[in-house]
Amino acid sequence: MAIRLFIDGAAGTTGLEIRERLQGRGEFELLALDDAQRKDESARRDALHAADIAILCLPDDAAKDAVTLAEGANTRIIDASSAHRVADGWTYGFPELIGHAKIANAQFVSNPGCYPTGFLALVVPLVRVGLLPADWPYTVNAVSGYSGGGNALIARFEEDTDIAFRAYGLQMGHKHLAEMQAYAGLTHAPVFSPSVIPAHRGMVVDVPLPLAALPGRPSPAALHAALAAYYSDSPFVAVAPLDPVPGELLLLKSAAPWDGLTLHVCGSADGAQARLIARLDNLGKGASGAAIQNLNIMCGLPETTGLRL
Numbered sequence: 001m002a003i004r005l006f007i008d009g010a011a012g013t014t015g016l017e018i019r020e021r022l023q024g025r026g027e028f029e030l031l032a033l034d035d036a037q038r039k040d041e042s043a044r045r046d047a048l049h050a051a052d053i054a055i056l057c058l059p060d061d062a063a064k065d066a067v068t069l070a071e072g073a074n075t076r077i078i079d080a081s082s083a084h085r086v087a088d089g090w091t092y093g094f095p096e097l098i099g100h101a102k103i104a105n106a107q108f109v110s111n112p113g114c115y116p117t118g119f120l121a122l123v124v125p126l127v128r129v130g131l132l133p134a135d136w137p138y139t140v141n142a143v144s145g146y147s148g149g150g151n152a153l154i155a156r157f158e159e160d161t162d163i164a165f166r167a168y169g170l171q172m173g174h175k176h177l178a179e180m181q182a183y184a185g186l187t188h189a190p191v192f193s194p195s196v197i198p199a200h201r202g203m204v205v206d207v208p209l210p211l212a213a214l215p216g217r218p219s220p221a222a223l224h225a226a227l228a229a230y231y232s233d234s235p236f237v238a239v240a241p242l243d244p245v246p247g248e249l250l251l252l253k254s255a256a257p258w259d260g261l262t263l264h265v266c267g268s269a270d271g272a273q274a275r276l277i278a279r280l281d282n283l284g285k286g287a288s289g290a291a292i293q294n295l296n297i298m299c300g301l302p303e304t305t306g307l308r309l
């Protein structure tokens with residue numbers, strides 16, 4: 001029997017990409033609400049109760065409401081919003097870091113944020129093996145395609161084509177800080193500089209490291225070897241070769257949807273400095289691709305999404 005799936009927020013940016021990834025997936029029966037009903041509480045409650053699994057692609061407040069509406073049903077929930085990332089009773093849906101078994105058995109799974117996906121993929125394995133300290137004040141510089149801000153930011157960038165670069169998070173309180181700190185087990189929240197470029201999708205997350213000032217002075221080669229070993233079996237995460245250090249990394253405006261995540265260790269010749277850099281699609285491994293990966297794991301299906309990795 002097909003697994004009944006309800007996407008609450010199916011008309012939004014993340015929901016739409018999830019639906020696209022599910023095309024041709026006969027294991028799932030999609031419960032859909034038409035435009036007149038998609039924000040109707042009683043129709044949403046009915047769909048949330050009828051579904052085996054619901055994926056929430058909603059603003060945070062609406063995602064919390066959806067969880068309340070689903071009360072009394074055994075529906076398993078994947079929440080793409082940031083409402084439950086560090087909440088009790090929720091499993092953080094980052095299989096490569098949390099473990100597949102926890103996600104397979106969870107009722108409530110919270111999809112990671114797009115920026116934390118890059119940051120945590122780079123830092124967690126290295127903190128775990130003691131190559132990077134948990135009490136270092138890390139910095140994170142990142143750029144995102146404008147689809148990262150959903151329909152509202154897409155409309156803004158498509159209407160105002162004069163914007164060449166948008167720095168934000170300037171009050172230092174970005175909503176992704178909590179999950180970055182919590183899942184890396186850091187003493188201090190990182191200093192986070194997010195920004196948006198006039199491309200629809202794509203993301204670069206850059207963690208600069210003054211290696212010579214770190215305890216034990218880890219070498220770029222040691223960082224690279226640890227990441228390569230950690231992700232050696234991952235279908236989603238690739239670690240680029242250490243040598244040669246690329247002259248440049250590009251995000252292309254024409255980039256196609258992509259569910260992979262590529263990690264780079266760029267070290268200076270004397271080993272005194274390095275930049276850990278993650279490249280991903282904010283709508284792929286950063287959102288919709290990760291939701292499908294979690295859905296597959298929760299249903300005991302192969303975890304890959306069918307999209308290029």
Ligand SMILES: NC(=O)C1=CN([C@@H]2O[C@H](COP(=O)(O)OP(=O)(O)OC[C@H]3O[C@@H](n4cnc5c(N)ncnc54)[C@H](OP(=O)(O)O)[C@@H]3O)[C@@H](O)[C@H]2O)C=CC1
Pocket residue numbers: 008009010011012013014015038039040056057058059060062080081082112113114147148149150151152282283286287
């Ligand atoms: N875009 C991205 O790259 C990423 C997004 N996310 C998260 O995923 C979630 C969805 O984001 P995204 O798809 O980008 O946002 P969008 O704004 O593109 O889509 C949100 C959708 O939710 C609908 N919606 C809003 N309120 C309600 C409600 N009360 N009941 C039912 N539907 C409602 C909206 O409808 P309407 O437009 O008519 O109001 C819209 O269709 C957010 O929490 C976001 O932070 C996470 C990782 C990356």
Ligand SMILES: CC(=O)N[C@@H](CCC(=O)OP(=O)(O)O)C(=O)O
Pocket residue numbers: 080081082112113114115144145146147148149150153176194195196286
């Ligand atoms: C470019 C842009 O605006 N990006 C979003 C993050 C997108 C994301 O990861 O969504 P969550 O809200 O679910 O964490 C932001 O910075 O708020």
